[in-house]
Amino acid sequence: MNDKNLKNGINEIKNIKMTNAEKEHIFENIFNLKSKVAQPTESPWSIFAFVSVTKRNQLVYYIIIPLVLLLSGSGVVFASQDSLPDSMLYPIKVSVVEPIGGALKFSLNKKAKYESSLATKRLVEAETLVNQGKLDKVKEDKINNLLTKHTNALNVAINEAIPDDANDEMDIVATDFRAQMNAHAKVLDVLSDKKERKDEKNKDIETELEAGVELEADISNTKISNTARLSADTIKDSSSNKNDKKIKNFKEKEDKVRFIVEDVDKNINSTLVNDDTVKDSVSEDSFKKLDQAKAYLYDAEKKDEEGKHEEAYDSLLDSLVSANEANILLEEGQKIEKNKEITDFLEIED
Amino acid sequence: MKVNIKSTFEAIYVDESDAIFRFCLLRVSNREQALDITQETFLRMWQSLQSGKEILNAKAFLFTVARRLIIDWYRKKKSLSLDAMLFEGQESSYDVIDEKTGDSITLLKSEGRYLVDKINELEESYRDPLYLRFVEDLSPPEIGKILGISANSASVRINRGLAELRKITGYKLEEDE
Numbered sequence: 001m002n003d004k005n006l007k008n009g010i011n012e013i014k015n016i017k018m019t020n021a022e023k024e025h026i027f028e029n030i031f032n033l034k035s036k037v038a039q040p041t042e043s044p045w046s047i048f049a050f051v052s053v054t055k056r057n058q059l060v061y062y063i064i065i066p067l068v069l070l071l072s073g074s075g076v077v078f079a080s081q082d083s084l085p086d087s088m089l090y091p092i093k094v095s096v097v098e099p100i101g102g103a104l105k106f107s108l109n110k111k112a113k114y115e116s117s118l119a120t121k122r123l124v125e126a127e128t129l130v131n132q133g134k135l136d137k138v139k140e141d142k143i144n145n146l147l148t149k150h151t152n153a154l155n156v157a158i159n160e161a162i163p164d165d166a167n168d169e170m171d172i173v174a175t176d177f178r179a180q181m182n183a184h185a186k187v188l189d190v191l192s193d194k195k196e197r198k199d200e201k202n203k204d205i206e207t208e209l210e211a212g213v214e215l216e217a218d219i220s221n222t223k224i225s226n227t228a229r230l231s232a233d234t235i236k237d238s239s240s241n242k243n244d245k246k247i248k249n250f251k252e253k254e255d256k257v258r259f260i261v262e263d264v265d266k267n268i269n270s271t272l273v274n275d276d277t278v279k280d281s282v283s284e285d286s287f288k289k290l291d292q293a294k295a296y297l298y299d300a301e302k303k304d305e306e307g308k309h310e311e312a313y314d315s316l317l318d319s320l321v322s323a324n325e326a327n328i329l330l331e332e333g334q335k336i337e338k339n340k341e342i343t344d345f346l347e348i349e350d
Numbered sequence: 351m352k353v354n355i356k357s358t359f360e361a362i363y364v365d366e367s368d369a370i371f372r373f374c375l376l377r378v379s380n381r382e383q384a385l386d387i388t389q390e391t392f393l394r395m396w397q398s399l400q401s402g403k404e405i406l407n408a409k410a411f412l413f414t415v416a417r418r419l420i421i422d423w424y425r426k427k428k429s430l431s432l433d434a435m436l437f438e439g440q441e442s443s444y445d446v447i448d449e450k451t452g453d454s455i456t457l458l459k460s461e462g463r464y465l466v467d468k469i470n471e472l473e474e475s476y477r478d479p480l481y482l483r484f485v486e487d488l489s490p491p492e493i494g495k496i497l498g499i500s501a502n503s504a505s506v507r508i509n510r511g512l513a514e515l516r517k518i519t520g521y522k523l524e525e526d527e
Contacts, residue, residue, distance in 0.1 A: 005461055006521045012462025013485050016375060017368040018385070026389045027363060030396050269415050270398040284498045287418075294425065 084125055085139040094146060102153075109169050112157035116177040119150040119231065123184035126224050130191045144227050151231035158238045174239040175317050179324035181232035183289075185225035187332045190282050192222050240314055250304055250312065254297070257320050261293045264323045268330055283333030286326045293322035355399045362408045363392060369486050370412050376466055376481070377420045387423065391416045409488065410495040417478070417496065468519050476511030483508045 018026070081097070083089040098118060105111045126143050129135035154177060161170045221229075268286055296319035303312035370391055375384035394415050398405060405411050458466065469477055478497060482488045490508065491501040499507075515521070 003521060006465070006515075006519070009461040009465030010484055012459050013372065013376070013466065015462075016372045016458060018371045018388070022385060023367055026367070026385065026392065027360075029389055030393050265418075266394060266397070269394065269418060270401075270403055270411075287498065291421070291425075294422065298425065 084128060084134075085142050086129070086134055108157045108161045109173065112154050112161075112170060112173045115150045115154040115157065116173055116180070119147055119154070119177065119228075120180040120184065122147045122150065123181070123188060123224065123228055126222075127184065127188055127191055130188065135192075140223055144224050147224065147227050147231065151234060155234060155238050158235065171239060171317060174235050175321045176324065177235050178232040178321045179328060181228040181235075182321070183325045183328035183332065185221075185228040185232075186285055186329065187282055187336070188225045188228070189221055191336070192225075239317070250309065250316075254300060254304070254316060257300075257316055257323070258297060261290070261297055261319060261323045264293070264326050265290055268326060271330060271334075282329050282336055286329035286333060289322045289326035289329060293319045293326060296322060359392075359396055359399055362395065362412075366409060366412055367392065369409075370416050373413065373481070373486070374416055374420060376469075378423060383423065387416060387419045390419055407492065407495065410492055413482065413486075413488075413496045465519070468515060471518060472511055472514055476507055476514060479504055479507040480511035480515065484512075 081093065083093050102111065102114050102118075105114050122143050126135060126140070129139060154173075158170055158174060268290055296315045300312045300315035300319060303309075303315060367388065371384055371388045374387045374391075375381060378384055378387065391412055395405065395408070395411060398411075469481060472480065479493050482493045482496065483490070488496075489501075490504040493508070494501040494504040497504065
């Protein structure tokens, strides 16, 4: 047998085609189906869109703090808002400005949202410092401690909240927090890893690839990202403990989560394949998270059918977290690609 | 503007619809299902064009979407019994009815069927790169884009897949005889 058989086989495969009737039928169907453009989707449990929870907090934050500033007559407070751990204004931000913001939140839900947003902010600060090459042990410990503090405050709010159907909003806060922690933990690990590899001078990647060796880059977890993941797990456990409440309207919530997952699917597929520059592992992870979201959704459906309603609700929330994570990873992945300071990327092999 | 989008889409559809259908059919082994996935793939492309998104590489877009839809389909199907899945695979899904005579036409003869079976025996990481390279004539960079890996990694997988395929098929290079 020789390559002629291989070529014959390939040519036969290439002959597989649709009939003209099938082709026309599909073409007509595409134009007859109602087209949808992805729209921001409403939260399945409340009037609040869950992806904008943080933005809403920041809006309040930027209204209240200037008010405090006007009353106090100080410009320093205002200037501290975007400061990083290496700035002199940072202690004012985390010890004065942010606690004031928290004190002005009068409901448990609002406190929870606020602490969640601060936790995300800490991770973004860590990412910024890594990009600037300024994340040393002192700053790492500082951010880590603050992250733990915000998680504890969120946990207290969740545990104090009365578990009832009117408090689905706390589930939204918890799922959003989990997604932010897991997604930003991944981003932080990738950024830290890339920074380390850029500093290595004795690795000839091209030589290894030419030799046919497939590289498997192990990305090690940073201290902050480990804390972030642990925080996500802590909040998951706390929320789960509250699920002895009656879970009403499961099917309706399931349908809404399914819609959200499908929306994220279309968004990821159309964004990633269009963007020639996006090749890094963060964006690739968004595909994996999307797959996970679908798997959890399927699991939720099965468990509900089996009468395991609390487990089904847990899986439904896990699906929502994964879908949200996928979206965040997509956005962050694109930001990483556009950052001109980091130009060397490694692929993670499956 | 809408006329331009439609004519762009039509041109892509004419060029690529058979390739996408073929890819789907060889993965799901069911003609109806392959047609559904092909339709959904092109529907998503149409929706992307309508929403104003510029598609830089139509082929890569289509294969990526098709691949994801196939993975979704496998996940939904996993609850079927093994017997049911085997039965589906044994139907002559590569045959088609001639529109004029109504006779069944066998599109895939023995060598083609043999090659398809052997490709499906390969490791999953080799299957798609090999198929996309040798059947659909895509370049390693394009394959890398579709699979979410580097062009170099795609090349490595293609070469290894080809070596493996030659081992299990017994195909040799002409100069080796």
